[in-house]
Amino acid sequence: MAVSQIAVAVKEKVAEVIVESAPEIAAIAEIDWDRKPVVIVGTGLAGYHLAREFRKQDSETPLIMLTADDGRFYSKPMISTAFAKAKQPDQLANSTAADMAEELQADIRIFSKVTEIDPELQVLKVGEDTIEYGKLVLASGAKCIEAPLTGDGLSRVYSVNDLLGYTRFRTAMVGKKKILIIGAGLIGSEYANDMIQSGFMIDVVEPMPNVLGTLLPEQAAHAVQESLEQAGVQYHFGTVVERVDKSGNGIKATLANGSVIEADAVLSAIGVRPDLTLASLSKLDTNRGILTDRSLQTSAKNIYALGDCAEVDGNLLFYVAPLMESARVLSKVLSDQQAQVHYGVMPVMVKTTLCPVVVSPPPRDAEGEWHVNDDGYNVLARYITSEGRLLGFALTGDATREKDALTAKTQPLMS
Structure with a gap:
């Protein structure tokens, strides 16, 4: 071993x-x-x-x-x-x-x-x-990046970045049913996926127009979103939470678009x-x-x-x-040896189990575009340069089976 x-x-x-x-x-x-x-x-x-x-x-x-x-x-x-x-x-x-x-x-x-x-x-x-x-x-x-919130209910806003943070959050969730998650990126999507399957009612607020917006092309993002919506997740796109106030034993969140969401607690998951x-x-x-x-x-x-x-x-x-x-x-x-990092192709498994996702994001500032085969739940997307080089890919559903084949064809992060 x-x-x-x-x-x-x-x-x-x-x-x-x-x-x-x-x-x-x-x-x-x-x-x-x-x-x-x-x-x-x-x-x-x-x-x-x-x-x-x-x-x-x-x-x-x-x-x-x-x-x-x-x-x-x-x-x-x-x-x-x-x-x-x-x-x-x-x-x-x-x-x-x-x-x-x-x-x-x-x-x-x-x-x-x-x-x-x-x-x-x-x-x-x-x-x-x-x-x-x-x-x-x-x-x-x-x-964790802290959400810029106001209001008297900030003590009921949680973030999780380590085991102690998870301990505090899980303890606070005993007896709770409805959770507001701020953020639909990787962390927020994984928690929405996890908690909706655990019997919680979930609302998610996200300023971008879809989930996993910085990782996935639109078609792949929609596959994930639709799977979580079918499970009961309620999304509020194109806006942000501005205030969190106490409301009985729970909270009242006021969004920038004027909407109000009542919940038992808030999980801030806008990234790190x-x-x-x-x-x-x-x-x-x-x-x-x-x-x-x-x-x-x-x-x-x-x-x-x-x-x-x-x-x-x-x-x-x-x-x-x-x-x-x-x-x-x-x-x-x-140990006084000569050695250097050489990053290859390192696909990421996003733990949205209701719609499995594998993504190998293209390098920062890469020039190219997504080429997408869209079958609803099963999306196969490749990020290709004008010269035909494969720099990344995004897969959902059954298309995740293509991970190894695409990994072998994708340009490494470091030469």
Whole structure:
């Protein structure tokens, strides 16, 4: 068994990310405390997978991991399917921080927030504690974009970006029936799909004219939308939520178009953006994310970034496959080996199980157009340049069976 396997499978219209537990890691040698440690900030999928890969390369260098939460190891993509599977938060966690510390022979410090980073002295501070590092990795992920709302009901607006957030949301949903979701992008669509199948009544407000508007061509988006509408999801396109006020034990949401929606609670799911807090502390170069080269090196010596916070050679990708590739490369770089990321074609499984979706988005600012075969529920769309090069594809329903064939023909993200 590999150190960490993340497999994506579509079975009976169910797409899920599976994280294997109890990986086989070679016996850990005695830690050499005369060496400066590798410090990883973040214990999400990026941080822990990097740590596992690093221990395959180096079993002696001290490893310190810092996290602002409880450090449990879990697969974040599983959260947006957890309601329909009746999964409690503890059932989503594969290991505790103590389990991971033992496995990795690492010093894992939970509920620890980095307050200062000095790239010249190669030290960082956590509260009053000062930690000297040999190499520092920022794996701080992304944070939810906050909807610009007013009103006295904001305490009843929730967002979910981690297991603690899911725990708060799931607890608050006990006894609730009607939920307003803000956003019909990837996150909002997955939650609408999940919660409508769990017995909730769902309204979705989205400023764009269709679901998954930044990922899919119109015909594919309509296939997803119609499937969710048939299940009971109510959409409100071309407008935004402006106010959320308390209404009894629930809320009253006022939309920009004047409409009012009554619900028990609100889930804000308008997307995420890289968390650049640590980059600001260490004065790193940033754009949309923390800028790195293909070796995950930032603008500061011995500081690296990976995962949702990292913009790797111009690519900012909030998906599992690039994260895994980056972790494998960075584990070698941290062990003083030469290695570079080479992103290939990495299709994304959108977990709208009522209408399965596979999409390989074309590169940012790519020049081309969608060529679509539309069979209603089953849509096969290819993004092709004027020279005939295939740069991406979008598949729904039974057309998802063409994923492997189209992957083989699509141009890689990096040459």
